[in-house]
Structure formats: C-alpha cells, structure tokens
Amino acid sequence: MANKLFTTKSIDRLMRESSGEHDGEHTLKRTLGKTNLVMLGIGAIIGAGIFVLTGAAASQHAGPAVVISFVVAGLACAFAGLCYSEFASMIPIAGSAYTYAYATLGEFIAWIIGWDLILEYLFGASTVAVGWSGYMTSFLKDFGIIIPDALCNAPIFYDAATQSYTATGAFLNLPAMAIVGIMTWLLVIGIRESANINNVIVVVKVIVILLFIILGWNYINPENWHPFIPENTGTFGEYGWSGVVRAAGIIFFAYIGFDAVSTAAQEAINPQKDMPFGILGSLVVCTILYILVGLVMTGIVPYLQLNNPAPIAVAIDATGDGLAWLRPIIKIGALAGLSSVILVMLMGQPRIFFSMSKDGLLPKSFGKVHPKYKTPYITTILTGAVAMLVAGIFPIGLLGELVSIGTLLAFVIVCGGVLVLRYKQPNINRPFKTPFFPIVPILGMLSALALMYFLPIDTWIRLIVWMALGVIIYFGYSRKHSKVNNP
Secondary structure (H helix, E strand, C coil): CHHHHCCCCCHHHHHHHHCCCCCCCCCCCCCECHHHHHHHHHHHHCCHHHHHHHHHHHHHHHHHHHHHHHHHHHHHHHHHHHHHHHHHHHCCCCCCHHHHHHHHCCHHHHHHHHHHHHHHHHHHHHHHHHHHHHHHHHHHHHCCCCCCHHHECCCEEEECCCCEEEECCCCCEHHHHHHHHHHHHHHHHCHHHHHHHHHHHHHHHHHHHHHHHHHHHHHCCHHHHCCCCCCCCCCCCCCHHHHHHHHHHHHHHHHCCHHHHHHHHHHECCHHHHHHHHHHHHHHHHHHHHHHHHHHHHHHCCHHHCCCCCHHHHHHHCCCCCCHHHHHHHHHHHHHHHHHHHHHHHHHHHHHHHHHHHCCCCCHHHHCCCCCCCCCHHHHHHHHHHHHHHHHHCCHHHHHHHHHHHHHHHHHHHHHHHHHHHHHCCCCCCCCCCCCCCHHHHHHHHHHHHHHHCCCHHHHHHHHHHHHHHHHHHHHHHHHHCCCCCC
16 A cells, blocks of 8 residues: 555656547647746736735845845745756646656655645635735725725634634625636636736736836935844844844745746646746746835835835835825736736646546546636636635635645655656656756755744644645545556
8 A cells, every 4th residue: 555655657657648639538738838938927926925025024024135035035936946947847747746746756745735736826816816805995995986894804804823713794805706706717718818818917017016116216215225134133033134034934925826837837838948937037037026126115115114015005105296196006016916826826726636637636527628718627617616715705814824835845845856856767858957956956945844944833733734634535535546556
C-alpha cells in the first residue's frame, strides 16, 4: 500500500495525455501566447496587495523601507517562480503544482497539493471579491448610490485577537457574489475571450498605477523618507530590520497569483518557451511597479498616516487639489485590478480539478470539456458557485490568511519537486533549467517555510483540519479510482 501511495506518473504518460484528443474526449485548446501569459500573471498579481496592504505594512512595520519588503517578498517568489518555470516548460499541461508533484513525489503528495491549491485559488478568488465589493461600494457612494450595509458585508465577523466569531447583522455580501458570477460566466465561454478581457483590464490598471507614480513623484517630500528604516521599538516586527521582514510576510499576499500562469500550460501555444517568460516576466514587472508605488506613497505621506484600507487614495488626498481628480480614477484602477485577479484565480482552480479528474482522483464529470467553448465548464461553474457562497458569507481577514498558507505550502512542494526530479531523472529534456541548482530550490523552500512560520497558530489549525478532510476523501474515493494504481 505504501508503494502505491507514492507511485509517480511518468513524464511520457503526462505528455501523451496532453497531446491532442484522447479517449474520444475533448481536450483544452492551445490559444495563449507570450503576451497573454504575461498579462495573466500581471492580472493575478496586481490587486489587493498594492491597493490595500501596502499602507498597513508601511505604517505598522517597515516605514519607507516597505520598498525593501517588496524586494524580499519578490525574491522569495522568484525562487519559487524559477522552479515553477522549469516544471512548466518540461510538463506543459494543466494542473500546476499538482501535476508536478505527481511526476516527482507520488500520488498521495499530488493529492495533498491539489487539495491545498483549493485554498489558494478558490478561497483566493473569494478573498479578492470581498475587497472588490468594498471598492465598488465606495465608488458608487461617490455618485450618490448607496448599497445598504446589510447587502455589502459579511454576516460573520472574525476577531483574530480573541479567535471568536460574531454575527454582524448583515445578510450577504451581494457585490462580491455578483463579480464572482460575472467572471465565472466569462471563463465558461472561452479562455481566449477571458484572456483578451483580462488584457484590457490589465492595461487599465497599469495605466492608473503609472499615472500615480509619474504625477505623484512631483509631490514627494524627501524628508518623509528619513529615517528610511525606522528604529525598532523593542518588539520584534515593529520597525527595524525585523519590521522589514514582518512586512514582507504581510505583503506576500500581493504576489500571490503568478503561479496561476502555470495552470494554463495546456492552453499555451508554445509552452516550453512561453511559460517561463510568462511566469518570470510578470513577476519582474510587478516587483518594479510595487517598489515605485511604495517610494511615491511614503514620499508623499509620512508612513504613520498610511494605516488605511486605501493608502493610495490617502496619498492622493495629501496632495490637496493637485491630484484630487485622480481619486475616482484610482478607484476604477483598483476595481479593474481586483477584477482581473478574480478572473485568473477562478481560471486556475477548474484546471487543477480537470487534471485530477483525468487521473481518476475526482469523478469523471470534473474533467468534461465543453464541446463548443473547449473549457472545463462543469468545474468552472462549480468553482464559481462555491466561491460566490464563500465571498458572500466570510470576512476578508479570515480568508486572506488561509490563502497565504495554502500558497506557501504549494511553493515548498514545487521547489522540493525540482530537487527530487533533478536527482531521480537527470537526463529528462528541460527546455528551461532553474539556475544555481540546488541553491535556488533550497532557498525557495526555506523562504516559504519561514513565511509560514510567522502565520498565526489558528491559521495552521484550519490548514490541518482542511488537509485532514482531504486525506479522508483520498482514502475514501480517490485511491480506489486512481488510473495509475488501478489501470
């Protein structure tokens, strides 16, 4: 039995299953080029992090050195990104970390990571939808359109300090549910159409961010950058270098999503060359934008004043009448940014379900592809329906922690998978090789584990409970239906 748990799926078999139509069934359509893949990455990365979390990270932990925190978090993601790129070029099929784990660490670990990725993609889409709802409610309020609190808030409030839940009196967060529904419909009608709409959204939000950087540069007061790294208060994580590291852990959420590019590998036209370009290109672009936004924001406003859910708006207000006209445009950029994150997150999860179904670990219906649109429509609708429910009921803080720990666990397994496969099968064709091996994958694992270590204990408990449920499903259904272990 132990041997069966860690049975791997050969690279040859993975590639055969991904090429053309097999078993008389429809397969995913290769329509995405380099530009689409970079845009998908930017679409997934630039969202809640840059528009929401930067202010809290600067004001409570790092001060102006939040720009260093972006570099630290970006480096941690770059280590994982290089490992994802090696796998994505070598195994260019849907499934992301799940598929990579199946090829290297065995079926049980693959199931664990597939189950874990639900936390990243499904709950990630729900988390960002709640943030989208807040911006949309505020945007409509500027035009005199008021959505009642009972219809735009979660019915549950979670207090992290006391780990307690209380009822808010709200009914459901309807705007959050609505945006998930719209994005689910877009993904059902086609990946190319969804990617084109994502491209437009990405252009809008990048233009808005560039406007803030270019115009805001004229309002920078260099005195606000001194001291660049505020002196530590005597408490770990409150300024000083420990604050820079703590802030990096917080704004790590700002980078979540670049790995979603790898879930579209089976829909890339030339995955061997284009997947590394899409993953690493989107990471580089977003890190540069994050650093510039951090510099401008802390240069305009003293960092202690940035503890606000809309820190960019605070910076614009600080310019007086100079950039007041930019405030509604920033909100449009935020709405666009969050919309594209939801789109890419909802795109990732069905493709993992698709791969798990093809392996027999989930029911066959999970692998059905629409005969006309060539999308995994059943799992897309299922993912969207669950994400709508979660976005309507749960608060953003609770969801955000779950997403972070799920993503970090995926990073650990992917980096570990690169190490294992290099030693087990050194002669496999690798169109892209992770450089500085084995240093990069080891640093990728260590940095992800370090960031996991600093997450609250109750987040770990939820992860363990979620994984226990996954283990029950695996032994109750998946192991018996596995195509690898039961040919």
